[in-house]
Ligand SMILES: Nc1nc2c(ncn2[C@@H]2O[C@H](COP(=O)(O)OP(=O)(O)OP(=O)(O)O)[C@@H](O)[C@H]2O)c(=O)[nH]1
């Protein structure tokens with residue numbers, strides 16, 4: 001069983017990609033379930049075999065604690081940890097190969113608060129990975145791309161799981177913009193040059209550090225809307241687990 005956590009900034013496309021990847025896996029004859037860990041989710045397109053909203057009701061939390069939606073989101077994020085064992089049990093009822101896990105819209109609720117790490121530990125670290133979504137509109141400028149890179153690195157530091165970087169919604173980018181972003185992801189020097197042209201000075205050393213930690217790596221472009229790049233995402237997942245050591249089959 002492989003757990004894939006879809007993580008990215010608000011509106012980066014996590015929920016839609018979870019759905020598109022579920023459909024693609026099913027088309028390939030591969031078993032998967034989808035898990036919603038976002039208590040604030042309103043519209044969920046995928047089948048959602050396990051839904052955190054069964055245990056945590058955000059509007060009740062707002063009433064009970066007399067807080068607004070943002071305060072309630074924080075309380076809910078912490079409450080998820082108290083339900084970790086039950087969530088695990090619910091997932092284990094499905095003996096499938098892939099568990100696609102959609103995370104809260106505001107990524108820091110999952111990546112920075114303790115409950116994200118607790119959930120990951122309870123569900124098991126060894127077969128887990130993060131699909132980190134780069135927002136295409138932010139990633140269009142060199143400084144925006146670097147900011148996404150740091151956000152991705154911060155998630156990696158915090159959660160400590162293998163990570164694949166995904167460029168989402170590429171149908172919103174022109175061919176030229178897409179090519180630029182791909183070149184930045186494969187060649188730190190081209191990013192460095194374009195940053196300079198944007199009058200943003202960054203020491204090349206920073207990219208070397210990211211490279212040495214294998215955080216500076218090729219990005220996988222996808223479009224959930226156009227069902228593009230799903231096979232590449234699948235291959236990136238496979239490579240993470242099967243390239244080096246064997247994946248234990250539990
Ligand atoms: N053009 C285009 N739009 C997309 C794509 N994927 C998602 N969207 C749109 O982007 C918006 C956000 O998508 P979601 O999947 O809800 O993103 P999210 O990261 O789950 O959002 P939150 O959970 O609210 O933070 C929606 O309006 C989607 O329809 C895509 O591949 N292409």
Ligand SMILES: [Mg+2]
Nearest residue numbers: 014015038105
């Ligand atoms: Mg979502």
